[in-house]
Amino acid sequence: MIGKVKAHTNIALVKYWGKKDSGLIIPYTDSLSLTLDEFYTTTAVEFSDDLEHDEFKIDGNPVNEKNFVKLTNFMSHIRDLSGVTQYASVSSKNHVPISAGLASSASAFAALAAAGAKAAGLDLTRQELSRVARRGSGSATRSIFGGLVEWHRGYDDVSSFAEPIQEKLDFGLEMIAILLDTNIKKVSSRSGMQSVVATSPYYASWIDVVQNDMGLMKEAIKNKDINRIGKIAELNAMRMHALNMSAEPSFTYFNSETLKTIELIHDLRNQGINCYYTLDAGPNVKVIYDRKNRDRILKALQIEFKRDQLVVAHPGPGIEYIDC
């Protein structure tokens, strides 16, 4: 049986940044994200007697040794769950700039978890699939679901899973991704967060910050208060990036364009255009706003950026099975 699935990426409004258990990927904190429509991965999986090892192709190219080990271990978890003993042929197509802080690993492992489980004949709930996806990449836990999604940190494999808060949004939350640099990032999120947990003297405060932000963010969502959502998300992101600067050795994902873009968003706000920003493990900035302000924001951004650097991203769906 072939399993084929499309999964979308997500951007965290309250960030996950640190693992308590790096094998199972159990995070120190809860997190909350918006799944986006524009960036996604489509993955097909088929187990076969003819293979002597797993085979992975991403955008038509075989994967490197490091990714092979990660991916084949992930497939072995699906084999353990299902009792399937064959190796798999996996083919994936990304519609996300890889490793540029647009969370390609989120859509990649969400699609692989769901396609792999289907190909192995497993009948898992979406909550169970979120736990499988989690073992590939933390942010993938949330990409099983659409819209606004919460990942409960939990304390073991069973209790650490994602759950939708609102799968189909009934208010105008939207994002614009400003693509400043789509090259591979220098510090992966995996090693960045590991270094922060090990060396930042502020990590304990971060755990408290996130707990507080989760409550505030859920309340703002309930009230459909986009300005409040943006404010909380912006401060949460900046506090995460402050952790990176406080690590030893200190590091940052920002470049000079990032800082200029942040300033530009502050300027827009000073002009009375409500918009906020968030940043992940890369220099690209995502603007958070109410869709009713989209045209004004786009017009202002187009003075500074080329049109193809600006991607308007709408709330997107959870995993979708594709018939083969």
Ligand code: DP6
């Ligand atoms: C900044 O999920 O890419 O985007 O679990 O090591 O694969 P691994 O990390 P990953 O980290 C995402 C970090 C983030 C914040 C977030 O998505 O919550």
